[in-house]
Amino acid sequence: MTPAPTPEAAASGAPTPPPSKKPAPTIDSKGLQRYKMLATWIIFIGVLVVCFVGVDADFMALFSDGARQNMGRILGEMMRPDWSYASHIWKPMVETVQIAIAGTIIGAVLAVPVALLCAVNIMPKKIVSIPARMVLNLVRTVPDLLFAAIFVAVFGIGAFAGMLALVFFSFGLVAKLTYEAIEAIDPGPLEAMTASGANKIQLIVFGVIPQALPYFFSYVLYTFEVNVRAAAVLGFVGAGGIGLHLDQQLNSLRYDRASTIIVITLVIVLLIDYASTYLRRKLL
Amino acid sequence: MIEFKNVVKQYPNGTIGLNNINLNIKEGEFVVIVGLSGAGKSTLLRSINRLHDISSGEILVDGKSITRANGKQLRRIRRDIGMIFQSFNLVKRATVLRNVLSGRVGYHSTFSTMFGYFPKEDHDIALDALTRVNIREKAYIRADQLSGGQQQRVSIARALAQKPKVILADEPVASLDPLTTRQVMDDLQRINRELKITTIVNLHFIDLAREYATRIIGLRAGEVVFDGPVSEATDAKFSEIYGRPINEDELLAADAPKGGVTV
Structure with a gap:
């Protein structure tokens, strides 16, 4: 995910330091290790139990008659998707992908300047980078569905609210990943650009962008994958796309139609994931 | 001096x-x-x-x-003042020519360099600098494809492109x-x-x-x-x-x- 370390060190033939030898384990340290291990397990299981109690976990419910009957009925209906319904959902399906594409692109473009402001190797002034990161973290704490709900309340029901939600979500994700990639680039070319009399923008154009661009594109594609999946459920809060129809069919207990939507969504998401993963592998 | x-x-x-x-x-x-x-x-x-x-x-x-x-x-x-570094400091993913051209940025306004455009004279200067260090034929290869010695000569060419x-x-x-x-x-x-x-x-x-x-x-x-x-x-x-x-x-x-x- 991050740029590989520069191979200069290896190329210069510098002698590698001898591997540090750990002191041979004594009986004491072995005993200590065992206690640490035990304590870790106890804490781990303790946390799990507390959480089970918190969510009223009832494992018997999984095997109760009611659950078995419901599951059997719903699965049975879903096994027979209503393909005649497919012709009705192409339009919202396309809209879902359009929401994802527009949201990703606008968010990614907005992320670029902010990523540059956040990266301390480009913006050593803390007075800029720290507030920029705070804004970024704030944006990232808000879940995409919450953004969608807010924008539906502000701009009304529809795909536009969904797109705006994904703009914010993509912005946060792309900016965060990109500024981390920028901080990991080789500082050598930046030094060379400074020495040749470049100003800050020229330094970014010739030293930073050529190094960070493949990572940026890779993150944008990854964000697009996540966004297609997110766009599929945005409709549950009224923010357009296929989710609205899925919600309607589930509420009217038309599991055969819901199944059609789920299968088609799955195919689209898989296709986009496959294409995107292929492209990302080509990029890096 | x-x-x-x-x-x-x-x-x-x-x-x-x-x-x-x-x-x-x-x-x-x-x-x-x-x-x-x-x-x-x-x-x-x-x-x-x-x-x-x-x-x-x-x-x-x-x-x-x-x-x-x-x-x-x-x-x-x-x-x-051209500078040459121990670790070459080239942009490894960029072509040799691109690296050498980057030595020319000091001669141009921020706006005209923002889109990575260089006039023909700059290309001539860059290719000339590469010829001077005997790696003109590597101009369109990615810098990381070259050996250490060749990369250092690219960085010399970049310094020369500054007309220092x-x-x-x-x-x-x-x-x-x-x-x-x-x-x-x-x-x-x-x-x-x-x-x-x-x-x-x-x-x-x-x-x-x-x-x-x-x-x-x-x-x-x-x-x-x-x-x-x-x-x-x-x-x-x-x-x-x-x-x-x-x-x-x-x-x-x-x-x-x-x-x-x-x-």
């Missing part, structure tokens, strides 16, 4: 990097700076183009004070094998002689220093302890600079026989 006036560099932790340096380097000289690691060679070199700031004193480059220069003035002076008056080279051959070391040093020497570019090189191989320099400056603990022509830089003098007898590994000849190397 380059004048050091009472230059002192003190690090924030109190360590003295450079202690009252006074030097006057004339146009066309090929100066080699020698000294143990930590003696201040790199600090001295990097203070010339102000990659490092000095604490007091003044450095003049071609009559202009780089110490007092700011913003655009500083970038103007830096444009006239001065070239600074900070341990330019420390990452290279003996054969490519000579090729790179020969390139630097030829450029110094043909284009009359004042050249200042940090080296730790003392036989290379003697072979290529017209003038040797010895640094020890941030002070100039030797400054003179090669003929005066005897083994005894080097021992003085180093504070001890010369080691085998301070001679390139120890790595490979000098006579056996062809360029």
Whole structure:
């Protein structure tokens, strides 16, 4: 995910330091290790139990008659998707992908300047980078569905609210990943650009962008994958796309139609994931 | 061409990097700076183009004070100083030509360089610089496809594309094998002689220093302890600079026989 370390060190033939030898384990340290291990397990299981109690976990419910009957009925209906319904959902399906594409692109473009402001190797002034990161973290704490709900309340029901939600979500994700990639680039070319009399923008154009661009594109594609999946459920809060129809069919207990939507969504998401993963592998 | 006036560099932790340096380097000289690691060679070199700031004193480059220069003035002076680094500092994913062209940015406005556009004359200058270091045919290859010696020549070409008056080279051959070391040093020497570019090189191989320099400056603990022509830089003098007898590994000849190397 991050740029590989520069191979200069290896190329210069510098002698590698001898591997540090750990002191041979004594009986004491072995005993200590065992206690640490035990304590870790106890804490781990303790946390799990507390959480089970918190969510009223009832494992018997999984095997109760009611659950078995419901599951059997719903699965049975879903096994027979209503393909005649497919012709009705192409339009919202396309809209879902359009929401994802527009949201990703606008968010990614907005992320670029902010990523540059956040990266301390480009913006050593803390007075800029720290507030920029705070804004970024704030944006990232808000879940995409919450953004969608807010924008539906502000701009009304529809795909536009969904797109705006994904703009914010993509912005946060792309900016965060990109500024981390920028901080990991080789500082050598930046030094060379400074020495040749470049100003800050020229330094970014010739030293930073050529190094960070493949990572940026890779993150944008990854964000697009996540966004297609997110766009599929945005409709549950009224923010357009296929989710609205899925919600309607589930509420009217038309599991055969819901199944059609789920299968088609799955195919689209898989296709986009496959294409995107292929492209990302080509990029890096 | 380059004048050091009472230059002192003190690090924030109190360590003295450079202690009252006074030097006057004339146009066309090929100066080699020698000294143990930590003696201040790199600090001295990097203070010339102000990659490092000095604490007091003044450095003049071609009559202009780089110490007092700011913003655009500083970038103007830096444009006239090409720099070559130990680790080449190329953008590895970019083509050779792109790397060399990046040396031209100091001549253009921010706006025209923002989209990576360069006029045809710049392409000619870049290709010319590559021809001068004998790697014109590599122009359209990605920099990371080249060997270490070839990458260092690309970085020399990038410095040349600046049309500099001065070239600074900070341990330019420390990452290279003996054969490519000579090729790179020969390139630097030829450029110094043909284009009359004042050249200042940090080296730790003392036989290379003697072979290529017209003038040797010895640094020890941030002070100039030797400054003179090669003929005066005897083994005894080097021992003085180093504070001890010369080691085998301070001679390139120890790595490979000098006579056996062809360029």
